[in-house]
Amino acid sequence: MAKDDKTAPQTLPRYSNTFTPDVNAEIRRAAATGIYDIRGGGAKRKVPHFDDLVFLGASMSRYPLEGYRERCDTNVVLGSRYAKNPIELKIPITIAGMSFGALSAQAKEALGRGASMAGTSTTTGDGGMTPEERGQSKTLVYQYLPSRYGMNPNDLRKADAIEVVVGQGAKPGGGGMLLGQKISDRVAEMRTLPKGIDQRSACRHPDWTGPDDLEIKILELREITGWEKPIYVKVGAARPFFDTTLAVKAGADVVVIDGMQGGTAATQDVFIEHVGIPTLACIREAVAALQELGMHRKVQLIVSGGIRTGADVAKALALGADAVSIGTAAMVAIGDNDPKWETEYNALGSTAGAYDDWHEGRDPAGISTQDPELSKRLDPVEAGRRLNNYLKVLTLEAQTLARACGKNHVHNLEPEDLQALTVEAAAMARVPLAGTSWIPGQGGM
């Protein structure tokens, strides 16, 4: 057969699993620009996740509860260790910290409306507290961040809880960069910065350098606020056993662990994808630290990073968390990446469902922007209603699963209710591989 015979069988073009089309595209982009990619959101690559776990449900050895009829409670108390006024929420799902500046005022208002309707809390972010946010959020957690932009003792007193942010799941050890397009007059004023500059957020607190200092810092915050408010300590998931131990030692009422799927307003893609550990991997380590200290359920644990469904909620609780927190999912619920803006996402070189250039401030959905014309597109009342609906669904789903496991409170879910579909998930969640009693690293068969 002649070499140039077109009728001869041909090999198909074969893409490399190493040099995939998206890898090659990034190489070309880097070669053209000389700068790393900056984006928002959390890790996008596939990592062991809650989807790799299944509930066993009740059959003979366990007795289920009747769906929709028998009671399954969802309330949670946060800050019962030291605070005079711990927070009681109707549902164990909170809204994670997202700043006015990264998000539009309308988006922040929508988050407050939706969370309040659902009986849960919202959280401020870099840039301080806005009157709209305080006004719409029945329960508001005030973040005390390394940058201290907009940090104000009056707002501290107005908050229901204080969250000392040490790190985020998207970038443990990293600071932030809010590009000048989003430093509007109001954002610049709140942060004491010139308008239009690229704002840096420090990667470390300026006035303490470790857990011993943090303990004294927490004392100061408590003294300023009369020991009334719970103090959370939020860390990006990197060394959850030790970080939880040190946060408890420093006096935290609540520890927040943010896994690598947790989002950010803007940071380097290489950081988001390659620093930190998956959310699934950090829960049992954090719980083990609390148990070792005799503080499980006394110091509450909130887990965040890639929570999407009631199943995720229920699994996190079963592994020992007291509550979860959602950020990206809340943004999607109020309209981020909605297909109705597909044409405009396309014009930005993206598509609905994958848009993550939040730092550019051109979000067609009016959420991750300070552009007044774009921001106007988001109706905070309607968006708040959508968030409330979404939170209701998460709660109903978690309750349904809990009842199926015979639990009359979602906090009664336990690791024994779970098995894993993969060895990796079994090892990280410390539950048996499905169909076996084998937990990798812990013997069994």
Added chain:
Amino acid sequence: MQIYDLEADGLRGLNAALQGASGNETGWEVVNPRGSHAIAVGLDAPLDVTVTGSTGYYCAGMNSQATVRVAGNVGPGVAENMMSGTVIVDGDASQYAGATGHGGLLVIKGNASSRCGISMKGIDIVVGGNVGHMSAFMGQAGHLVVCGDAGDALGDSIYEAKLFVRGSVKSLGADCIEKEMRPEHVEKLTELLEQAGIDANPSEFKRYGSARKLYNFDIDNAY
């Protein structure tokens, strides 16, 4: 004058009393501080508080309106995140003095350690002696006056804070440069020295501030 014995009556009682003080109870003396942390924090009234002795971390943290004088030395983070009012330290200050302060005047008659005025956001700080390394790091607004010498990396990554140093500067941080001392700067410096009660000749000072080359991210500035 109210006298509060911190050793006998405890920190919570002190701060609760000061935070709730009103009417004629404006003058307070705190005795036996013995290096305690978080003394006189979160004040929000025009009180006049004197701490007789040395303090630990975060003395007068987040102060508003009050005048707090420490007749001794202070630990790390004195007047951190101060909003307004005046804090005067007769002795020396440890690291992070005036960190992230948004307003008011912090006077340190002695020396301040490293990171003095770190992330300052509008506070005015006058130091009678020297300041340590990384002072005014990421300083956004306000004034830092150093009557002695400054350590390494003064004003690293500075935004719009204005720095005045009479003595030597060991090194300037990224984007921090010496700037012309114009009449309005001499006027402001004179005012600050007077407010601080420090006798120094404004003409002996040099001014430092931002070159503004790092304001917008440029890959050529990365190193």
